[in-house]
Amino acid sequence: MNTGLISTRYATALLDYAIERGEQDKVYEAVKMLSQMFWEVPRFGEALHNPILSPAEKKKLILTASGGEVSEAWDRFIDLLLENNRIEKLHYIALRFQDLYRDKNHILSATLTTAVDTDKSVYERLKSIIAKQTGGTVEMTQAVDPSIVGGFILQIGDNRWDASVASQLRRIKNELKEINN
Known part of the structure; x- marks a missing residue:
């Protein structure tokens, strides 16, 4: 099994x-x-x-x-x-x-990833915005990952929003590669 x-x-x-x-x-x-x-x-x-x-x-x-x-x-x-x-x-x-x-309890699980530790008030405000937008309760965790350089990555359930500097740099790099080919 x-x-x-x-x-x-x-x-x-x-x-x-x-x-x-x-x-x-x-x-x-x-x-x-x-x-x-x-x-x-x-x-x-x-x-x-x-x-x-x-x-x-x-x-x-x-x-x-x-x-x-x-x-x-x-x-x-x-x-x-x-x-x-x-x-x-x-x-x-x-x-x-x-x-x-x-x-069963309509609780969303979210993870906020930033390059540096986020101020508690910013974290709570974002959590409140997500709860208001989704109409549910949000359990949010925070992760610090210096490799994203700046910005943030927000994952709510299966949805992921990547607004990190690292992903923007990758996108620019890929666009430059395409132009040079």
């Missing part, structure tokens, strides 16, 4: 169960923290695959990475994954759960 199908089934079951228990928001926050841990500490995923660690130790790691005090739905779900030997799919399940939760 493929990872996408497995992660979707488990994520859907978790969302349904959390909604049934009224714990969906708490589970979502725990899953977001866990996903962040997978990205920021690559060895975290390796630790979960380590056969030397007992299921209890793996569970403790997961719960700690999820913020410590978690809902009963999330706690039971981790038990289910450990019991069914699906813990290696946890990162994919967490990502899929976030997608399902955002879809």
